[in-house]
Amino acid sequence: MSRYYLTTPIFYVNDAPHIGHAYSVLNGDAVTRWHRLLGDEVFYLTGTDEHGLKVQRAAEANGLSPQVQADRTSQRFRAAWAELGVANDEFIRTTEPRHHRAVQKLMQRAYDNGYIYSATYDGWYSVADEAYISQEDVTEEDLKAGRVERMTEENYFFALSAFEEQLLDWYEANPHNITPEGYRNEALGIIAGGLRDISITRTSIDWGIPVPWADGHVFYVWYDALTNYATAAGYGDDEGRFAAWWPSARHLIGKDIIRFHCVYWPAMLLAAGVNDLPKFHVHGWLLVGGKKMGKSAFNQISPSDLVSDFGVDGFRYALLRDTPFGPDSEVSHESLQQRYNTDLANNFGNLLQRACALVHRKCGGVGPAPDTDHPLADVVAAVYADTAEGWERFQPSVALEATWRLIRDTNEYLQATEPWKTDPGSVVDTILGNVLESLRIVCILASPAMPFACEVAWGRLGLSGSPLDQRLPEAAEWGQYPGGLAVVDGEPLFPRLLD
């Protein structure tokens, strides 16, 4: 048994949950569910990032305290993921006391180790980005709109430049630390291009975690936020727990935050004396009409709208199946619906439906046992291998495509044997037993993407328990449908969607 600690980015409470956020969280949820099936000890973390100037100002504008502002938005994320059936083990908030302790400890250690020093910044500051910007990037429009302000403040800087070599060595020695591989080159490019020290504190705001060695300073959002991954694993609170979990840490991130995660964060860990560095799984953006999912168009559709259109599992499946993990992916309501109708209504749902109906018509509603040795068993073995590899490589779309081959072959088998033309008896029993067995395995293999629908389908087959409690790879071995179970001839699992 191995540990699998996966994190999503924590989401900034300045924004409402949208499909882009959901995309990260669902990929992580499906992958961790797969690892649970394997019997791995899984820790899946998501949460919210709650400090910083933007939150402080949004709170002021709403006449609220920053904490109340953060509480409200954080709750929206929590509710959104619950609605999507996300099985995160914890939901961390950067305003929690344990997180304050962890950030202070991590940064204090870096400070004690000599990697943090003070300097004065005098220049332009972008409120929107919460970042210092250079003179030439300041535009008149920004000034008029108040997006850019003049600022002079004493800062503490992190000696990022001291870690160039260590980071390059680490990436050299661990070529699989970033997947898909293309993104590894980006991280290497950033490092090889030369690293500059970075400002990590602010005196201009209050809404943040206090710097332990300097009154009036709080940590800048990013250095506060990144540490959440360590906090949740017990850093600063429970060293035994941290030691157990941290070596298996993996961060699921979008390509826009590679610099912070794949360069700054490992350096921060090294500076604090943490030498186990995490792995990264990087995904692209969802595009609508060729443009990044922003605050317009499809974005106006909330995850919850899509749940009402496709059902939780319909949405989860269509999104995961239609978007290769890594590259940017074009998505639309039409493409999701097409995927839903083809793969779920026509293939999986309809196969289940016809199988159950046939069992009722030919076998009195009692599901027969399969052949112990049957050609479909070979299909299952191949499908299992490819499905497992897909999940292992953090490629949900590949894994699901592999699983669906079993559904296709089972439909084909049914068509070839035509049990509806045959009188009840052992021949029909065996055919239907084979189909039920095939469906049993599909229910398990598809459950990371569709935990609820697969449980329902499992029950239709007359099986007790849940596909979520099965153990792979044993449970995917052919021939375990016991026979003699009461099969349920119910309503279609995935009603075909018309428009």
Added chain:
RNA sequence: GGCGGCGUAGCUCAGUCGGUAAGAGCGCUCGACUCAUAAUCGAGAGGUCGCCAGUUCGAGUCUGGCCGCCGCUACCA
């Protein structure tokens, strides 16, 4: 400017070490079937694998150049 990636059927994409790889799914057309959610099964049409040149007995697959799209990064005006 530098580094890197991409450009394969209408759509989304696979193509490992150059040699039955020109493929899959969807969509489309035709046929079959009727257990099932007008679902399923079969057959077929459709591509000069961005362009040009080269290496080779043989190149989506290697080399050079070009065009187009994109990412990271630098900098000069």
